[in-house]
Amino acid sequence: MTSPTILITGGTGTLGGHVVPLLRASGHDVRILTRHPRPDTDGVEYVTGDLLRNQGVEAAVDGAATVLHLAGGPKGDDEATRTLTRAASRAGVRHLVYISVIGADRVPLAWMRTKLESERSVADSGIPWTTLRAAQFHDLALTMVEKMARMPVFPVPGGLRLQPVDSREVAARLTELTLGAPSGLVPDMTGPHLYDLAALARPYLRRSGRRRPMLPVRIPGKAGRAYRAGANLTLEGAEVGKRTWEEFLAERLG
Template identity: 40%
Template sequence: MDVLVTGGTGRLGQRLVGPLREAGHGVKQMSRRGTGPGGVRGDLSSGFDLRAALAGAELVVHAASDPQGDPWQVDVAGTRRLVEAVDRDRLRHLVYVSIVGVDRIPYGYYRAKFAAEQVLLASGLPVTLLRVTQFHDFVDFLLDSARKGPVLPVPMGWRVQPVDVGDVAQHVVDVVGRPATGGVVEYGGPEELAVADLARAWAAARAPGAHVVATPVPGKLGSAFRDGAAVPAGGEKGRRTYAEHLQH
C-alpha cells in the first residue's frame, strides 16, 4: 500500500523506510524540508503542503513530534491539521507513535502527546495508538547529559523498560498491516530495569570511573516513575536488551 511517514527524518522515521519497503509498501517520508529519497514536504506546525503530502496515502505512520520546541503546536494542533488533511476515502489505517505513560506521568510533553491521542480518538479515522518506551540511544543521551564529571546522579527507584529503535520500527510495520484497534497498544523492551542499574551498566561501558548516585525525586513526577507508570502494562516486547545495545 501507499504509506506516508510523518517525522520521516526523525530517529524512528528514518528506520521505518527499509522495513516498510521490504513488506512491499510504497513509502513517502514527510518532513518540513522534504529531503532524502522519497521525501515530501509537509509542515504540521503551519499546515503547509500537508494535503499534497497526504494525497493518496492508504496507511499513515504519524511519528512526528517536537519535544524540544512547542509540542502543543506540532503534536496537538499539528495532529488536528493532519486529521483535516487526510484523504478519508483512501485511508485504511493511521498508526500514531506515542509514549508509554502519557496518561499517567505529569510532564508537559507527555500531556501534549496524550492530548494528541484524544484528537485522533475523536477523529472518526481508523487509528491505533502505539505507545512505546524510551529508545536505547535516548537513554544514552539522558545519562550522558546527567553526568557531572565523575558523578552520575540518577532518580532513586525509577523503573523503565527501554527498547531498541530497530525493534520498534519492525513492530510498527507489523501494526500498520493489522486492522486498526481504535485504542491503545503498548510496546516495550525485553526487560524492566531500575534506572540506577541501567546507569551503572552505561557507566561501565561508556564512562568508566563515573560513580552512580541514586537520588530521591520528590513530587508527583517521581512518584509516577517509581510506581511503574513508564513501564508497559502489557503488549508485545522487543528482543534487543540494553546490555546488547551497549556492546556496540
C-alpha cells in the first residue's frame, strides 16, 4: 500500500535537503514545489511553481495529504503562506506543518512580522496544523560570521545573544512532527548553548587563521531593545539540540 504523498515547499534548501531523505526513509513519497524544473527521482516528484506568483501551487497540493512548508525568503513570506494555505484548504490537505523562528511574536522587525503573519495564516487555515519555531541554524550563524570577518574590525552588537541549532536536528524534529498528529504550536527548538557574537566569532577566526579586533556596537531602536531583552531566545521549556557550534565548525571548516 502506497503511503500518502507529502508536499514540501523549500525542499531544495538547507533544511529540505535534510528532511527529504528522512521522509523517504520512512516510506513516504515526496513532492517538492520548486521554482526551477528538475527531473523526478526515485520517490521524489518535482512540481514547478512559485508561491509568490501563485503559479503551479494548485498542481502541487493536488492529492497531497500533508504539506510541510519550509520555503522562506527575506520578504513576502506572509503572502506566500496565504497562497499556500488557500490552495491546501481547497485540496483537502489533512495536516499543515510550518517552520517559523523564535521571536516571531516578540522582535519588531519586518521579516519577523511576516513569519508571525504566516503562523496566523496556518492557524486560521481550517487545516489541522503544527508549527515549530526554531533558533538560528548553525549554517546561518556561519554566514553571518563569515561576512563580518571580511571587515577589518569585527563588529559585536552589545546584548545580542543567539542559541544556534543544527539544521539536521531541526530536520529530524520536523520529520517526527510531519509524520505525527497535528499538534498546534509545539515547544521551540534551540541549540545547546547561548553565545554572544564575540563567542561565535572566536572559534571561527581561530580555525580560519584570522585575527580581527572586536568593536562593540549598539543595535538602535525597538529591535535593539528587543534583542538586548532576549526576545529572540527561549531559555526555558525548549526542545534542545545536542550539536554545538564548535562541533559544527570542526566539521565544516576542518
